Amino acid sequence: MGLPWDFHAIGGDGVSIDLLCDDDFEALYELQSDPDVCRYMLYEPRSRERVAEVLARDAAATRLEKVGDYVQPAIRDASGALVGTLYFHLTSVDDRTAEIGWALLAREQGKGYARTAAALLLDAAFGEIGLHRVYAELDPRNEASVALCLRLGMRHEAHFVEHMWSKGEWTDTGQYAVLEREWRR
Numbered sequence: 001m002g003l004p005w006d007f008h009a010i011g012g013d014g015v016s017i018d019l020l021c022d023d024d025f026e027a028l029y030e031l032q033s034d035p036d037v038c039r040y041m042l043y044e045p046r047s048r049e050r051v052a053e054v055l056a057r058d059a060a061a062t063r064l065e066k067v068g069d070y071v072q073p074a075i076r077d078a079s080g081a082l083v084g085t086l087y088f089h090l091t092s093v094d095d096r097t098a099e100i101g102w103a104l105l106a107r108e109q110g111k112g113y114a115r116t117a118a119a120l121l122l123d124a125a126f127g128e129i130g131l132h133r134v135y136a137e138l139d140p141r142n143e144a145s146v147a148l149c150l151r152l153g154m155r156h157e158a159h160f161v162e163h164m165w166s167k168g169e170w171t172d173t174g175q176y177a178v179l180e181r182e183w184r185r
Ligand SMILES: CC(C)(COP(=O)(O)OP(=O)(O)OC[C@H]1O[C@@H](n2cnc3c(N)ncnc32)[C@H](O)[C@@H]1OP(=O)(O)O)[C@@H](O)C(=O)NCCC(=O)NCCS
Pocket: 036, 037, 038, 040, 041, 101, 102, 103, 104, 105, 108, 109, 110, 111, 112, 113, 114, 115, 116, 137, 138, 139, 142, 144, 145, 147, 148, 151
């Protein structure tokens, strides 16, 4: 138990998380080129070439050991099809802290996939990975993401005003977090 942690597939009730693979390309392109999905993401809609680069890069990111390491697993439905992705980024080893993020295909939103997948990852985070705190950062205008944080039992901890220049405007950032002991409750 603990760090370093090598990613492995985690299965749940009709939802699993697993590493990205080449077969995910078309669904990942649908996700990352969709202007609505990207509205509150840090990146602009991506080209096919850029998605191919990102897929190769993220499929190879499998170990959490040092600050900056991340995994970006696929969220899969019962058939194994990609419905979205999670992002899990080790931001402190000393403080055993990570950042979590999520994105679902527009046609797969509103079905509980993000919540179920994030809960699987948080179980691992506070179980086998041995973390103390996991947080999410978001644009407070992103109501679906705020609602997901609250459904996961994350606490609203901060609101940074005009914290970041993003997509041509000063943008606020909200931070939500949950501790290991809170998740266990
Ligand atoms: C943020 C995002 C992942 C949330 O997705 P989501 O589908 O709303 O979240 P969940 O998977 O938790 O699903 C919850 C919704 O499914 C519904 N639902 C249906 N069946 C469900 C089930 N079996 N279990 C749980 N929820 C279910 C819930 O009622 C809820 O809908 P509601 O908000 O209308 O009440 C999604 O809006 C998204 O991908 N946005 C674009 C990318 C983005 O902005 N990412 C975040 C950047 S910070």
